[in-house]
Amino acid sequence: MDHTVTLEINGISVTVPAGATILHAAKSANVKIPTLCYHPDLKAWAACGICVVRNANSPKLLRACCTEVAPGMKITTHDADLVKIRRTVLELILSTHPNDCLQCPRSGRCELQKIAADFGIRENPYEARVEPLPQDTSTPSIVLNPEKCIKCGRCALVCQEMQGVWALEFIGRGEKTRIAPAADCTLAESPCIQCGQCSAHCPVGAIYEKDETAKAWDALKNPDLHCVVQIAPAVRVAIGEAFGLPPGTLMTGETYTALRRLGFKAVFDTNFSADVTIMEEGSEFVQRFVHGKGTLPLITSCCPAWTDYMEKYAADFIENFSSCKSPQQMLSALAKSYYAEKMGLDPKKIFMVSVMPCTAKKYEIGRSENMRSTGQQDTDVVLTTRELGYMLKAAGIDFVNLPKSDPDNILGDYSGAGTIFGVTGGVMEAALRTAYHLVTQEELADVRFEAVRGMVGVKEAVIDIKGTPVRIAVAHQMGNVEQVLKALREDRQAGRKPRYDFVEVMACRGGCISGGGQPLGATDEVRLARTRGIYADDERSTRRCSHQNPYVQQLYTEYLGKPLSKKAHQLLHNHYKPRKVYAK
Amino acid sequence: MSSAKTEAAASQALTPELKAFIAEWKSKPGNLIMVLHQVQEHFGYIPRKVAFEVADLLGVPLARIYGVITFYNFFKLTRPGRNRVQVCMGTACYLRGGEDIILEVEEMLGVGLNTVTPDGEFSIEAVRCLGCCGLAPVMVINGVVYGKVKMESLPGILAQYKKTSQG
Numbered sequence: 147m148d149h150t151v152t153l154e155i156n157g158i159s160v161t162v163p164a165g166a167t168i169l170h171a172a173k174s175a176n177v178k179i180p181t182l183c184y185h186p187d188l189k190a191w192a193a194c195g196i197c198v199v200r201n202a203n204s205p206k207l208l209r210a211c212c213t214e215v216a217p218g219m220k221i222t223t224h225d226a227d228l229v230k231i232r233r234t235v236l237e238l239i240l241s242t243h244p245n246d247c248l249q250c251p252r253s254g255r256c257e258l259q260k261i262a263a264d265f266g267i268r269e270n271p272y273e274a275r276v277e278p279l280p281q282d283t284s285t286p287s288i289v290l291n292p293e294k295c296i297k298c299g300r301c302a303l304v305c306q307e308m309q310g311v312w313a314l315e316f317i318g319r320g321e322k323t324r325i326a327p328a329a330d331c332t333l334a335e336s337p338c339i340q341c342g343q344c345s346a347h348c349p350v351g352a353i354y355e356k357d358e359t360a361k362a363w364d365a366l367k368n369p370d371l372h373c374v375v376q377i378a379p380a381v382r383v384a385i386g387e388a389f390g391l392p393p394g395t396l397m398t399g400e401t402y403t404a405l406r407r408l409g410f411k412a413v414f415d416t417n418f419s420a421d422v423t424i425m426e427e428g429s430e431f432v433q434r435f436v437h438g439k440g441t442l443p444l445i446t447s448c449c450p451a452w453t454d455y456m457e458k459y460a461a462d463f464i465e466n467f468s469s470c471k472s473p474q475q476m477l478s479a480l481a482k483s484y485y486a487e488k489m490g491l492d493p494k495k496i497f498m499v500s501v502m503p504c505t506a507k508k509y510e511i512g513r514s515e516n517m518r519s520t521g522q523q524d525t526d527v528v529l530t531t532r533e534l535g536y537m538l539k540a541a542g543i544d545f546v547n548l549p550k551s552d553p554d555n556i557l558g559d560y561s562g563a564g565t566i567f568g569v570t571g572g573v574m575e576a577a578l579r580t581a582y583h584l585v586t587q588e589e590l591a592d593v594r595f596e597a598v599r600g601m602v603g604v605k606e607a608v609i610d611i612k613g614t615p616v617r618i619a620v621a622h623q624m625g626n627v628e629q630v631l632k633a634l635r636e637d638r639q640a641g642r643k644p645r646y647d648f649v650e651v652m653a654c655r656g657g658c659i660s661g662g663g664q665p666l667g668a669t670d671e672v673r674l675a676r677t678r679g680i681y682a683d684d685e686r687s688t689r690r691c692s693h694q695n696p697y698v699q700q701l702y703t704e705y706l707g708k709p710l711s712k713k714a715h716q717l718l719h720n721h722y723k724p725r726k727v728y729a730k
Numbered sequence: 731m732s733s734a735k736t737e738a739a740a741s742q743a744l745t746p747e748l749k750a751f752i753a754e755w756k757s758k759p760g761n762l763i764m765v766l767h768q769v770q771e772h773f774g775y776i777p778r779k780v781a782f783e784v785a786d787l788l789g790v791p792l793a794r795i796y797g798v799i800t801f802y803n804f805f806k807l808t809r810p811g812r813n814r815v816q817v818c819m820g821t822a823c824y825l826r827g828g829e830d831i832i833l834e835v836e837e838m839l840g841v842g843l844n845t846v847t848p849d850g851e852f853s854i855e856a857v858r859c860l861g862c863c864g865l866a867p868v869m870v871i872n873g874v875v876y877g878k879v880k881m882e883s884l885p886g887i888l889a890q891y892k893k894t895s896q897g
Contacts, residue, residue, distance in 0.1 A: 306791070306793070312791035312792070312793040312794070313793070314793065315793035315794065315796060315797040316797055316801070317796060317797065317800045318800045318801070319800065319801045319802075319803075327793065328781075328791075328792045328793040328795065328796035328797075329778055329781065329782075329792060329796055330778075337793075727792075728782070728792065
């Protein structure tokens with residue numbers, strides 16, 4: 147069998163693997179066929195028709211995104227007729243699209259705007275037919291503006307196929323088609339877990355993060371408030387993209403400096419509280435695994451989209467969930483208690499902004515009473531990495547050329563284990579590094595756990611802790627979790643010991659590095675670059691394990707006592723409750 | 731509609747027969763459309779609560795069900811009138827004045843297309859080809875076919891379905 151196919155693209159002979167599409171073959175001939183609905187994360191489904199090409203052996207036009215190559219094809223990708231046809235497709239899409247680009251949240255980053263510019267569209271022969279439709283602003287995280295929708299279907303496919311959530315679907319038919327939740331529900335009433343992957347995949351301004359930069363600006367200019375900020379692990383390897391740097395460029399020190407220039411009184415790092423999370427969750431694991439107190443497997447709870455999914459779709463696993471809050475919520479709680487006490491500040495006057503790669507974090511800060519563990523809301527505003535980018539630009543900060551600086555202690559320094567929370571497998575790896583120490587009282591010679599790394603949807607491994615096997619599973623991209631849950635339910639039904647002891651779940655593909663709030667345009671290539679940035683940050687750390695972080699040690703000595711103490715429980719842990727998949 | 735049927739329709743829940751039908755079709759390909767047909771046959775439309783039940787029993791996401799029922803004209807999301815007036819708008823009927831019939835019926839009942847009269851008695855729908863083009867223009871009321879419909883015969887036909895004052 148021949149596993150390659152040779153064909154011609156615009157007269158250039160190319161040989162590509164069998165099964166490749168014309169689009170891929172063209173790329174290997176350095177020919178760029180325009181696309182709009184196509185996204186490399188998703189199976190091509192030919193919704194828009196921009197990518198039509200001609201094959202000399204066939205009278206009909208082919209869609210390059212979803213047509214497989216065949217031997218001897220003679221493909222023409224560009225000629226006067228094809229360009230005219232594509233132009234017509236584009237003009238028809240534009241005739242139903244609002245013309246308010248200047249006020250659009252995607253202005254300058256819109257794929258439709260770009261393609262219209264590439265085609266040199268100056269006027270539209272078709273009469274404008276923009277259907278006025280109401281926006282869905284029901285969630286704290288995401289805004290759905292169906293007027294801007296070009297019905298490419300990416301969001302629905304991501305929500306259904308990748309995430310397994312099914313909050314979005316094509317509703318209606320023909321001209322009246324719109325993307326919406328089922329049964330006349332708003333997004334907040336729908337199964338939506340607010341992961342924001344729809345917004346990260348939308349080519350236009352139809353689904354985007356709820357912009358809360360104004361709240362941050364207001365707080366920063368309020369002289370009565372002591373504004374503090376934290377940045378999540380994944381922000382540092384992606385924020386540079388907003389300023390033209392390649393994905394994965396580590397910008398930790400520059401980000402600290404930039405945040406100080408914005409006016410924050412103290413700049414903290416969520417990586418510090420990731421280390422605290424490990425102390426708590428690692429101890430929780432040892433409690434359950436070694437001392438038999440609690441249900442196994444222990445399942446991680448750092449990801450708010452995952453906790454929401456679990457409460458809706460897998461409430462039978464509530465007992466398995468780590469009671470630990472996410473690092474974001476831990477840091478905010480510590481800022482308004484421990485830090486406030488040490489600095490002699492009134493916690494009511496502290497305004498906590500967090501910068502996250504995630505839209506669901508906006509939902510998390512109000513998800514239950516536990517998020518007010520200091521007597522007021524622990525986190526005041528969540529900004530996505532994208533929103534921080536907007537703020538830095540508005541503030542005229544020359545981000546790329548800033549000097550580096552250090553975070554503010556006592557909630558700033560972090561270990562390598564804290565930083566890898568941003569990638570799939572990272573929480574597991576960080577927990578194993580410390581669990582090893584907690585169980586054996588020894589330090590690991592090699593802290594790397596390669597088995598939990600990488601882009602495989604569900605990673606399974608048995609980790610040896612000095613003769614004791616720990617069976618683990620790591621799932622990322624929400625749709626993949628069902629495989630793990632199904633296996634565990636089978637074990638439960640058969641009355642067997644569960645096949646895993648410890649499970650990590652992150653809702654987004656690759657982990658937080660490609661969260662729904664990260665700079666747009668994530669593909670696996672981008673994800674791998676950001677992942678490399680995270681591991682490089684770990685490698686260069688002098689301390690690789692959370693329990694070695696001197697500020698974490700200080701926190702326990704001075705304030706919390708020991709992990710899982712009463713005070714730790716009050717500030718750093720939380721509860722879950724079953725929720726309906728549809729609230730209405 | 732029998733009184734038992736009316737009660738079931740009012741309770742907006744799957745009957746044991748419909749549940750058995752779903753169980754029978756659960757593992758067969760193309761089952762969703764079949765099930766939705768049966769549900770609509772029974773209730774006259776797809777009640778919201780029933781759509782949730784169907785989703786649960788078939789193990790199909792509710793979003794997919796709504797994708798299907800909002801895509802096909804045939805499926806209704808709201809309860810039709812006690813008497814369903816369906817006027818064919820297939821090519822032959824259209825050419826032979828189907829549209830005029832719709833306008834006339836709308837005028838007589840005082841409601842527009844896809845709307846139910848305030849007393850819940852009548853609703854009007856335009857439907858696709860009914861397959862008896864030789865009888866164009868065609869109108870169907872509660873499954874009874876009226877062919878070669880003339881404007882002047884409309885009051886007489888509709889009168890047969892009007893509730894008598896006794897009840």
